Amino acid sequence: MEAIRLEFQPEIKAKILELLSSFSSDELKIVQEDPDFDENKRKLDIAYAKLKSGTAKFYTLEEVDVILEETISKYEN
Incomplete structure (x- = not known):
């Protein structure tokens, strides 16, 4: 399947969904976009x-382990 992203005015949403509902689920699947996408x-x-x-700052696994241990110990008490 292919995917496209549509942007439209809210007042035409019902018309778009009505048109899309004429296709079978094998032909078209409507996937809600993640609200945090942008x-x-x-x-x-x-x-x-x-x-x-x-x-970009990179860390070794050992550095990440130290950072995590320090963070966990701060909030343990």
């Missing part, structure tokens, strides 16, 4: 730009 995309674009520019 925010997640923005965050990923920023992270990708940092990777491409070489400014």
Whole structure:
């Protein structure tokens, strides 16, 4: 299957859904988009730009383990 993203004015949503309902479930599946899609995309674009520019911060597994242990110990009490 292929996927497309539609943007439309709210007042035509009923007409669009009526048209789409004429197709069988084998032909068309309506998937609700993640409401946080735009925010997640923005965050990923920023992270990708940092990777491409070489400014991203990387950690070894040992460094992550130390960071996690310190964070956990702060909130244990």
